[in-house]
Amino acid sequence: MKYLVLIIALFILLSSSCIYADDNNPQPVINYSVLSPKSIFMQSGNINTVFRTDGILNYDRVTFSSSEAGLIWPVGSSQRLTAGYTAGIWIGAKVNIAANQKELRLAASFYNSHFSPGNIPVNGQVPPISVCNDSAFNGYLVNLTDPSLVNGGIRSKIAGGRTYNFSYSPWSAWPVALGAPYVEVNGVPGYQPGWNADRPGTGVNNSRPSELIFMVYMDYTNCTNSPHVEELSLPGGSLPLGVEIQQLAYAYETPGMLNTYFVSYKIINKSGKNWDSTYISLVNDADIGFASDDAVGCDSSKNIAYTYNYDNDDSDYGTAPPALGYKIIQGPVKNTGMSSDTAKFPCYNKIGYKMLKMTGHNRFINSGTPCTGDPDYYTNAYNYMKGKDGCGSAIFNPLTGNPTQYVYSGNGCQHTGWYDSTQGDKRNLINSGPFDMAAGDTQFVVYAYAIDRGSDNYQSICVMMNTLEFADQFYMDCSGTIGIEPIGNSVPRNFSLEQNYPNPFNPVTSIKFGIPKQSNVRVIIYDALGREVKILIDNQLGGGNYKVDWDAADSPSGIYFYRIITSDYSETKKMILIK
DSSP, rough: OOHHHHHHHHHHHHHHHHHOOOOOOOOOOOOOOOOOEEEEEEETTEEEEEEEETSBBBBEEEESSSSOOOOOOOOOOSSEEEEEEEEEEEEEEEEETTTTTEEEEEEEEESSBBBBBBBOOTSSOOOHHHHHTOOGGGGEEEESSSSTTTTOOEEEEETTTEEEEEEEOOOOGGOGGGTTTTOOSSSSSSSBOTTTSSSOSSOSSSSOOOOEEEEEESSSSSGGGOOOOOOBOBBOOOEEEEEEEEEEEOOOOTTTTEEEEEEEEEEEEEESSSSEEEEEEEEEEOOOSSSSEEEEETTTTTTEEEEEESSEEETEEESOOOOEEEEEOOOEEEEEOOOTTTEETEEEEEEEEEEEOOEEEEEEEOOOOTTTBBBBBBBHHHHHHSSOOSSSOOEOOOOOOOSSBBBTOOOOTTBSSSSOOOSSSEEEEEEEEEEEOOOOOOOEEEEEEEOOOHHHHHHHHHHHHHHHHHHHHHTTOOOOOOEEEEESOOOOSSSSSOOOBSSSSSSSEEEEEEESOOOEEEEEEEETTTTTEEEEEEEEEEEEEEEEEEEEEEEEEEEEEEEEESSSOOOEEEEEOOO
């Protein structure tokens, strides 16, 4: 009997040693209880969309019984009109696994995902299973416009004739310890949330979005080191990269931003290994209404890719269907060591560095060959990310005969140059790379989404691109300008500049002005010595009355002057900041 007991004990010991084998080697899949991906809806302005805690954007396969597009536009329509089916981020790199030995690896989300909610607590180690069943990674949604929601709550909103429930987290639960950014308001070190104290933020400026969503995920799927799976448009086959992503999505109710939202990614190499030849791609399957009549294009000078309707009639949207665009506002940064290179950020510049924005635009189709269709294998996807076809061959511009990394780079707005000449169910990529990431390095990438419509399918591209350009200015505005707001619909007969209100002020004041016709308008703040403090506005505005706010939180008390300048008019007024 005792020998039987010894044999059983030995069996248990050996079995345990198999379960807790070396984390650096692929493990058998064990049926642990892990968090299921959660869908979190965000509604701001004219857009209702959804973000999953495993990195998938727009794809609403959790809330309803059938998979549906989650980007609804406009929300006020009685019909559920959708313009964004699914999207996700792809990261590919050559990992230095040993001396003079590199291995291509890729992590992706699209219809399905290689990512799981959770973080990587220790660089170079697979997370323990406790991470993958920790409810702290269920995602956080906060509202920043309703004081009654500081402590969280549930609100119902309607989009496309359906009711959606929004469960807002209390500001006190905002996961600063997991990397969530916040705005320091009360001057006391640390996060002390309150309507008149610290608040959740974007980490970029002091602007106040209407809603914020924060989540953390990583590509050790379900806390294992198993190879990534191959599924629909999800290129599998490689081992995990060991990447952690802290994702922030936000939108504004500010005029001019009602058809826009932002998604930022903090990408951290926690593999314990160096990466080179790294590419980051935002991959989109837009589906403007009906899926099979889409076309795609890009404007490389503006770092914009887009999807539009091939003809001027969509079975869902009807005539003049909208266009959906994606602009990379902040890209990965690489150290060049050259003083001629400058990476520009809100509030500061980084000399000796180069920001890689859209280094290529590519596309593939639903089905098709491995060279042109959905990539099943990670090498096919990496080829798309490098600006080649799925099989690794160069792509040529048929109008010039030259190889290019920018597919369909003609003027979509004017329908000239090399444009998409076929309709279909199209996917497209904004690519950024190559660059290196040492073990422990971090990169920030920020995209803006915008959907808008014009008088026809091509003019919709023009209007959408203008919306994205405004979003870029809004993002880069540092911390001063909260936004340009039109006042009413009337057009004044004469130019005017009103006295700011309140005056004296602390720290925000409003400046109103009127212009009788389209003009290039500059509104500039000067200190008492005449030194330029802030350019609030420097762009074309149509005739009308406007208000712009200045947040002087970073400026000292004193006398300031504000000046409006156009080609036909200029005026200066005085204001006082008292703190």
